[in-house]
Amino acid sequence: MDLKATFISGRTVDQGCNLENKTSKAYFDAAGYCEMNSADAGKLCVEPGNNVKVTTDFGSVVVPLKICEGNPDGLIFIPMGPWANAVVDPNTCGCGMPGFKGIPAVVTPTGETAPTMQQLMARLK
Amino acid sequence: MIIKDVLCPFCGCLCDDLAVKVENNKVVDIMHACKIGESKIRGHDRIKAPMMRDNKNSEFREVSYDEAINESARILANSRRPLLYGWASGLCEMMKKGVLLTEEVGGIIDNTASVCHGPSALGVHEKGLPTGTLGQFANRADVVVFWGCNPVHAHPRHMGRYSVFNKGFFTNKGRRSRKVVVFDVRKTDTANLADEYVQVNPGEDYMVLSALRAIVAGRVDVVPDTVGGISREKLVEVAETLKGAKFGIVYFGMGLTQSRGKYKNIDNAVSLVTELNAHGKHSIIPMRGHYNVTGFGNVCAWETGFVNAVDMSRGYPYYNPGETCSNDLLMREEIDAAFIIAGDAGAHFPAQSIARMGKVPVINIDPFHSATTEMANIVIPTKVSGVELEGTAYRMDGVSLRMRKLVDVDFPSDEEVLDKIIAKVREIKGASS
Ligand code: SF4
Numbered sequence: 001m002d003l004k005a006t007f008i009s010g011r012t013v014d015q016g017c018n019l020e021n022k023t024s025k026a027y028f029d030a031a032g033y034c035e036m037n038s039a040d041a042g043k044l045c046v047e048p049g050n051n052v053k054v055t056t057d058f059g060s061v062v063v064p065l066k067i068c069e070g071n072p073d074g075l076i077f078i079p080m081g082p083w084a085n086a087v088v089d090p091n092t093c094g095c096g097m098p099g100f101k102g103i104p105a106v107v108t109p110t111g112e113t114a115p116t117m118q119q120l121m122a123r124l125k
Numbered sequence: 126m127i128i129k130d131v132l133c134p135f136c137g138c139l140c141d142d143l144a145v146k147v148e149n150n151k152v153v154d155i156m157h158a159c160k161i162g163e164s165k166i167r168g169h170d171r172i173k174a175p176m177m178r179d180n181k182n183s184e185f186r187e188v189s190y191d192e193a194i195n196e197s198a199r200i201l202a203n204s205r206r207p208l209l210y211g212w213a214s215g216l217c218e219m220m221k222k223g224v225l226l227t228e229e230v231g232g233i234i235d236n237t238a239s240v241c242h243g244p245s246a247l248g249v250h251e252k253g254l255p256t257g258t259l260g261q262f263a264n265r266a267d268v269v270v271f272w273g274c275n276p277v278h279a280h281p282r283h284m285g286r287y288s289v290f291n292k293g294f295f296t297n298k299g300r301r302s303r304k305v306v307v308f309d310v311r312k313t314d315t316a317n318l319a320d321e322y323v324q325v326n327p328g329e330d331y332m333v334l335s336a337l338r339a340i341v342a343g344r345v346d347v348v349p350d351t352v353g354g355i356s357r358e359k360l361v362e363v364a365e366t367l368k369g370a371k372f373g374i375v376y377f378g379m380g381l382t383q384s385r386g387k388y389k390n391i392d393n394a395v396s397l398v399t400e401l402n403a404h405g406k407h408s409i410i411p412m413r414g415h416y417n418v419t420g421f422g423n424v425c426a427w428e429t430g431f432v433n434a435v436d437m438s439r440g441y442p443y444y445n446p447g448e449t450c451s452n453d454l455l456m457r458e459e460i461d462a463a464f465i466i467a468g469d470a471g472a473h474f475p476a477q478s479i480a481r482m483g484k485v486p487v488i489n490i491d492p493f494h495s496a497t498t499e500m501a502n503i504v505i506p507t508k509v510s511g512v513e514l515e516g517t518a519y520r521m522d523g524v525s526l527r528m529r530k531l532v533d534v535d536f537p538s539d540e541e542v543l544d545k546i547i548a549k550v551r552e553i554k555g556a557s558s
Binding site (some may be wrong): 006008010011012013016017018019020021022023024058059068069070071072075080081082085086088089090091092093094095096097098099100101102117118120121122123125 | 159164168169170181182239240244275277278279281310311312313314316327328379380382383385388447452456471472475480482483492493494496
């Protein structure tokens with residue numbers, strides 16, 4: 001029961017509104033989720049709001065699911081921020097820019113809880 | 126009191142038509158801004174005082190500005206390879222001091238373009254940039270392309286002020302004066318407003334650009350049946366739309382700079398636009414994110430000759446993105462101190478890079494508690510530029526504008542803090558030489 005997907009990150013209005021409010025629940029709500037279309041969510045048997053685990057070669061992160069029908073099959077989106085950063089590719093291919101988009105990922109349903117920004121950062125120090 | 130013609134210190138649109146009502150030195154109403162601009166000007170919980178801690182996992186203790194500044198200077202003066210990163214949410218005046226501090230400590234200065242439009246700079250080095258100002262595009266462009274960018278979310282007033290819905294001199298029917306084409310890997314809210322949505326397979330933009338170039342050059346015969354998930358017929362149709370423009374403009378974003386090909390995508394997009402100029406007038410412009418990230422590129426270029434990722438360790442500016450960009454330096458574990466100001470590396474670098482920051486002293490200059498604050502040893506709160514401090518910023522098209530001050534606060538400015546750190550670094554270095 002897992003979904004092979006391509007991961008991208010990007011901006012959203014709500015993520016922008018909370019850029020200077022990062023310790024808040026509002027920032028978690030704005031940047032800590034994973035979007036996919038309902039057909040993909042159906043394959044995973046998960047409902048919006050259920051947590052999913054996104055895993056790439058570079059790490060994994062647990063976030064709640066949201067539905068976005070604009071995503072084609074197999075494309076998942078996490079807003080730019082600490083949750084997306086847990087799974088992006090640090091390799092810059094020699095041009096300074098890490099890989100924030102187009103990363104092969106696997107999504108699985110999970111009973112684990114989603115970390116806060118502070119909990120994510122605590123793992124890194 | 127209502128302050129008119131206020132500039133918004135959030136995104137590269139740098140909207141300059143806001144009106145802000147201020148009563149008793151407090152912002153009470155904000156007119157004309159988008160939701161993000163309003164949120165930025167209204168403000169959030171501040172860091173109240175400078176703070177320090179030795180161990181990143183322990184609690185911060187409040188200290189005086191002098192203590193935090195002196196300790197920051199000591200760390201920077203004694204470090205062999207400090208990274209000075211961020212800058213894009215500050216004013217040009219503080220950026221100039223940032224370059225000076227980097228020179229004093231023999232460090233590397235890099236800005237948020239590193240994880241944003243850094244590859245665009247490389248593409249421009251390769252091919253140049255046929256561009257113009259947002260005013261020109263607003264008044265003239267009849268074919269508008271958004272490639273790998275989503276202004277509805279990232280630059281919410283862009284389509285209303287400059288590109289799609291506004292009425293211009295030669296585009297006096299507003300939306301009806303323009304054909305809007307969106308290239309993206311998913312149907313975004315911007316794509317929903319387009320006349321034409323072209324869905325590209327993730328990481329295949331370069332090929333789509335090449336196919337369009339071939340068609341524009343009259344070589345449709347070399348184009349396969351589908352390219353990047355798009356049929357040849359559709360590509361021919363889009364190429365005709367582009368060729369038919371009196372004035373075409375391509376706005377591009379992270380969909381090109383961050384996906385496979387990175388700077389080569391920009392190189393190819395610029396080539397397409399250059400070649401389209403055989404048919405009409407065409408321009409291209411990056412959708413810059415932070416309100417003054419363009420300012421940093423300008424300040425850094427006139428101070429050092431380069432737009433970002435400048436290494437001063439040799440005593441003269443050295444620039445080699447891929448070697449001197451923040452994430453390369455962090456992943457190679459070269460950095461022995463990080464100075465993060467007016468940008469949040471902690472929230473916008475890959476976790477593995479941030480983990481490297483976790484091993485070295487981190488100094489964070491920011492009005493707000495950011496993800497970098499979580500990794501910091503020293504935190505110094507400053508004024509919010511463009512709300513509490515006036516100064517110069519550059520709009521995404523390189524037009525410089527004067528940001529206004531709306532309210533007075535007791536916090537020092539970034540520039541004041543940088544001046545004090547520079548003075549202290551000179552004192553320490555002078556004493557040891
Ligand atoms: S579009 Fe950008 S500059 Fe204009 S109000 Fe919104 S955030 Fe501010």
